[in-house]
Every structure is written in C-alpha cells, then in structure tokens.
Amino acid sequence: MSSAAFERITIVSVSGLPDATGAVRSLAWCQQQMPGARALLCSPLAPADLPASIEWRAIQAMNYHEYSWFMLFALWRVVETEFALIVQDDGWVLSTDNWHDDYLQYDYVGAPIHLAHVDAPDGARWVRQFAWCEDMGRPGYTVTPVLNGGFSLRSQRLMRALVEHPDIRVSIPPPDLISDDPLRMYWHNDVLLEDVQLSGVLRSALEAKGLRFAPLDIAARFAIEHAGAVHHGMDALSIFGHHSKLRKLASIQPPTIRYTISHAEAGELYGELDLAEMFRRRGYQVEFAD
Template identity: 60%
Template sequence: MTLVSVTGLADARGAAMALQHSRAQMPGARALLCSPNAPDDLAPGIEHRPIAPLNYHEYSWFMMFALWRVVQTEFALVVQEDGWVVNSANWSDEFLNCDYIGAPIHLARIDAPQGTYWRNSFEWAQELAKPDHVVTPIQNGGFSLRSRRFMRALVDHPHIRVEIPPPDAVAGEPLRMHWQHNALLEDVQLSGVLRPALEAVGMRFAPLELARSFAIEHAGPQLHHGYNAMLLFGHHAKVRQLASLSPLTLRSLIPLSQLDSWYGERDILQMFERNGYRIEFAPEPEAPVASATRRVYDCITYNGEADILAVRLHELSDVVDCFVIVEADRTFSGEPKALRFDATDPRIAPFLPRIRYIAVHDMPVVDEAADAAPVVGDWHSDMPKSGFWIREKFQRNQVMRGLHDAAPHDLVMISDADEIPRADVVRAMRDDRRHDAFGLCLAFYYFYANYRNVEGPEASSVWTVAATRARLDSLTPDQLRMRVRSGAQPAAILADAGWHFSYLAMDEDAVRAKIKGFAHQEYNSGAFLDAIDIPALLASGRDLYGRPGYVWRLVDKGEAPRWMRDQPGLTRLFA
C-alpha cells in the first residue's frame, strides 16, 4: 500500500505532515508526496515526486487520470493536510474488498422512477427507505482508499467518459460559473456521476455502513446519530487541519463559541482529544458594539391568512420592530389572483406603522414546459426548473425590498405567515450576539390549532430561520432558509420555538384550492384531491398526504398562542 498526498500548492508542509503522521501509524506502507516543491524538512522515508502546480480542477483531473502513474502498489491511501489516519487500530481488512472507499458526505445521487436528482446536506438519508429509489451517497476522496485497477479505470475503459455539464449559473460581479452539486470534483464524478458505469465494469464501492466506519467528513443527524466516533479509522474536513506533530495538535477553523452550530463537530473533536490531540480553535469573531441597538425584522410571505397574521402580530408585538409582508398577484402555479392584505382589519390596524407591505407584481414569466410537470427534488435547488418553485422562491426573496434600512447586525426572520415564533425565543435571538444564524423548530399543526403532528420527521423540525442582515449579503432569503433547514448553513437550532399552523380552519374545498396553487404540484391530481376528507383524517390520525411515519392527534388547546386562545371570535380555529 502507498500512502499518497497530492497537492498543487507551492507549500506542501501540511500534506507532508499528514503523510508523516499516517505513516507512523502504518509503518509497512510506502509514503509518497506529489507536489511542485519538496519541503526542506521532509521526513525520512517519504518519497517526493515533483509535479506541476495544480489549480482546484486540475487536482481532480490528476486524481482521475494520473494517480496510477505515480502509485505502483495494489492500493493507495489518499491523505491530505486536512485528512489523515486517526487511529490505525480501527483498520479493517474488509476495506480491501472495495476498489474505492471514502467517508459518506452530505451529497448523494438519487435514481428514482421519475428520473435522477441530487440531494444535499444529508437529506438523502430520508430517501433510503423509499421503494424504487437507489441512493448513491458521494464518498469523499480527500481521505480514501483506492485499488490500482480503480485508479486505471478511466484509462482501461475509455468508453467511460468524464463530461463537463453546462454550469447551472453564470452570474455575479465579477462573473463566475457555478455548478450545483460540485459536479466537477473528482470524488463526485467517480463515486456519483460515473459510479453506475464503473460498477458495470466490475468496480466495487464500499457499502454505506462500511464507508461510515472508514472515515468522517462532517456528521449528519440522519446518518451519524448514535454512532461511535472512537471507531473511526480516518477523517477529512477543510475545517480540521494538522497543526503540529509534537505536541500532536489539531487546528479547528471553527471558533469555540460556534462549535455547537455544526452538528456533531463537538463529538468529533472530543474523539481527537481522546486519541491524544490538543485542539486549537479559530479566533473568536469580534463582538458587535454592546451599545448598538439590534432591530428585529419579521419577514413573511402572505396569501390572505388574515387570522394567522393577526395572531402573529399580537404574539410578536413586543419583540419585532418591523413586519415585512410580501404578497404576490399570482399563485405559485402562475394563475392571477387578487391581493388580500386588508389594512382596514381592526386586528391589524394598530400595527400598520410597523408594517411594510410589499405587493409583488413582477412574478417571473416561465415557459409552458416549466409548468407542465413537477421536477423531482426541485425545491432543494437554488435555481429550480419548475415554474411553481421558481415563483415561490422569487416571492420569498422579495422580502429584501423591505430591508433597505436594516443594519448589518440587525436580526432578520424568514418565515411563511403560518410559521409563528414564540416571542420569548425571538427576544433570546435578538440578545444573542454569539450566533449569526438560527433555526427554529416549530410544532406542526394541520386544520386546527390543536391538531398536531405528534410523530414523524416534521413533528418538530426547522421551519422559520433567522440571521443577521449581513448574512443576506451572500445568501438570498430562500437560500438561507433552505440551508439552515438542511444543516448546510451552521446555525443555532432552537427547540420548542413556536407553531406552524398549516391549512388552519380550512374546509376540504379550501384545502384543495391551496394544493392547486402551491408549489408541491406532485399532489395536484384529481384522485388525490377528491379523496380529501378532513373528519376522517381527524378520526384516524392519518396524514393528509399518506406519508409513512406521520401521526396526528388532538392536543390541549393550551398549547396555542395566548392571544389566539383569548379571542372569542377565533374559537372556530380549534377542534
């Protein structure tokens, strides 16, 4: 076996250190550093092979097409400055039964009857149990074991071709090309895009459980809940670097105060400590000036939910400085509709000085093909292809029109109207200067304010998100919402943070009308709509959409917001 590190950087000291440490744990292995320059203090026993400087994408081409030229042994263990052997006692000969093995990462390819799509941020784990869905998690290449025949696969099987897809976006200043799902990276190509073709010529990829025990990049709640980090063989992550061998020191690029915003990272670092490492954390960010007043902007999309809006305004009255309400003159399916915000509603009128009402008259015009059929997994995309999601994301992003006077440190909440945070939670976020992003786990209700989802993956999940206004300089409101919800954006996750009232006080016809107009058009079919029977659902606790694992129950009315409970005119909101 050859321990090999490839870097196109002029300074290869970090890669050499990772090689030296890994070789000390695997003394029978050859060690090879491929870099433009050899470090002056390269440890004895590490061979150096000069290579030309490589940029980010040239590194991928080298790993796919040239690694076999410098490695002559049956296997290569790839290590890097930020990926190395953690505990050789956890080596398993079962690893050698694979032609390729690396840590399962946040990204996966899904092959379903409807077509192929990609899921990010470990959300692919939710697809594993779906019938007729083949889930292919990407296995990280930065710390990976590869057989020689795998390294030669694209040479020996020239019909397997790496193709560069068109970029998903060409935008920005300066102009940049952007590929979603990192389609050009070598590990995404080899263990995702090209995996079916490579398996067809006999290449063996590690099954998920074996890959999980081999190494870790980042932890995901769906994949790593309850796992034992002490059983890991290796790791790779840009946020962890080998800083010193004497004393053995890991440098975390995450400030200690933000560590718990990264799911599972504290457990990973504790594993390193138990393996004899000292941990150095990144410097703490400078705190905002203590005297600076922090304003709170509550930003929602609206579609005529007058009762819910009244409840929201009264719940948040003492903690929100500005309510930004965005309503469009078209549904998400593109049909014209009347604007329904009523400034004369006596429940709303007292809040008008703090309300910024944004009427959106410029919803995107999409071609008929984009409205013809739903695109599987499209709602996860920053650049959706279906008209429904193009319109929904566009409307949400128009909350920016109401933030013209927000200071960088001000707090901005992004919600649908029916996602109502608790006032005390908003107050705590406003006063928390350690975190700049938050995810609010809300209890989930259908039809009535006391009919709650008591079991299932959404029983208490992140709906509303919040962040400093400065965060929205690099992310759109929709991107912030999706990335905090999926875990891709580190954030402080707050439990029992409010209520999500969906289909509140709607009868069957109103529910059908909402489904026809909202973005999840996979449910907009005659057979599904005709079968909606709310009394039967309440009696059985079954899910409206028939999703497995979802259980609904009537609960105590005392769970609801106080103002809602106290209004005689809102008793119809309770079953």
C-alpha cells in the same frame, strides 16, 4: 490491524501548491501509524525537511480543478503498490486500531459526505445536507451517496479505470448558476470534483466494469467528513480516519488540530463539537480560530 495489509498500500498526498509542509506532516503521522506502508508526496517543490521515509515526485503547480484531473487520470502513474491511501493536511488516519482488512475488498472506500444522487419515481436529482437519508430504503428510490476522496482508499484498478476504459467519459454539464460581479459559475452538485465524478456521476459505469465501491455502512466506519443522519448511533472513536477542510493537522508533537472556524461556528454544525471531543479523547490538542 494488519502490517501485511499495510505493505500493499502507499500513503499518498498530492499538492499543487509550492508549500507542502502540511501534507508532509500528515504523511509522516499516517506512516508512523501504518508500519510497512510506503509514503509518497507529489508536489511542485520538495520540502527542505522531507523525512527520508517519504518519497517525492515532482508535479506541475495545479489549481483545485487540475488536482481533480490528476487524481482521475494520472494518479496510477505514481503509485506502485496495489492500493493508495489518499491523505491531505486536512485528512489523516485517526487510529489503526480501527483498520479492517476487508477494506481491501473494495476498489474505492471513502467517507459518505452530505451529497448523494437520488433516482426517484418522479425523476433523478442531487440531494444535499444528508437529506437523502430519508430516501434510503424507500420503494422505487435508489440512493448513491458520494464518497469523499480527500481521505480515501483506492485500488490500482480504480486508479487506472478511466485510462483502461476510455468509453467511460467524464462529463461536465452546464453550470446551475452564473452570478455577476464578479462573474462566477456554480455547480450545486460539485460535479467538477473528482470524488463526485468517481463515486457519484460515473459509479454505475465503473461498477459495470466490475469495480466495487464500499457500501454505506463500511464507508461510514472507514472515515468521516461531517456528521449527519447517517452517523446516528455511531461511536466516533471507532472510525479509522477523517477529512474536512475545517480541520488541519497543525502539529504531530504534540498532535494538534487547528480549526479554520471559531468554536461558536463549530457549535452550529451538527455533531462537530462531538467530533472535537473525540479528538481530545484521542490525545489531540484542539484549537479553534477564536
């Protein structure tokens, strides 16, 4: 752990919802573990009990997709330090004992998620559910795992990249499926999400400008979203942070995780009950939806 490194970081949570209580809880928990780091909440309304150590910046109410546009194009306007650590009510620091200063060598670090773009001899495709792990190292295959944005470290260069390099354009393809009753559009590669754009769709263009994305082994020890083949043999107690919409930080006194699914449903997800046990070993109370 390096407090000098933390002074280069602003812990940021962006919420487009009227109630940002959960985001404040995560910010306070992370700042408590990262002495020297600034903390910033961006939300439409300032919570009444906002700690004095957390700065607040007013933003308009946003839906899920507008959040992505904010992260792609406007995050740099609210961060004054060299780096931003993005946290949410479902993503926060697990242990700064697992912090490594070499994370600051990269412009973007986030947990490898189940989705990756695979260039193969028979064409390019998006591969889900960690099935892309089978293609790693195969001759003629290039695998680009998407790195999670909900708990991620980003440099100023990364935050400003799409503004300073307007030739790099966000591109939204037609939906893969349109369902009826109600009419709804689906993109199987989640291309509307900002982390898929940055670390999947636009990654090669950003790397051509000199930006550095953490390699798979560094990304995996930085954080975890959900367990998969890429995590075989890894000690979950060695991970710095996590993010998943399934796990919410319900309290920090005592630290409590509240799952949005039942214990039985968690048991059907690869490695999830092992992660729940990791949280217990870290001193968290773990509550399931049932």
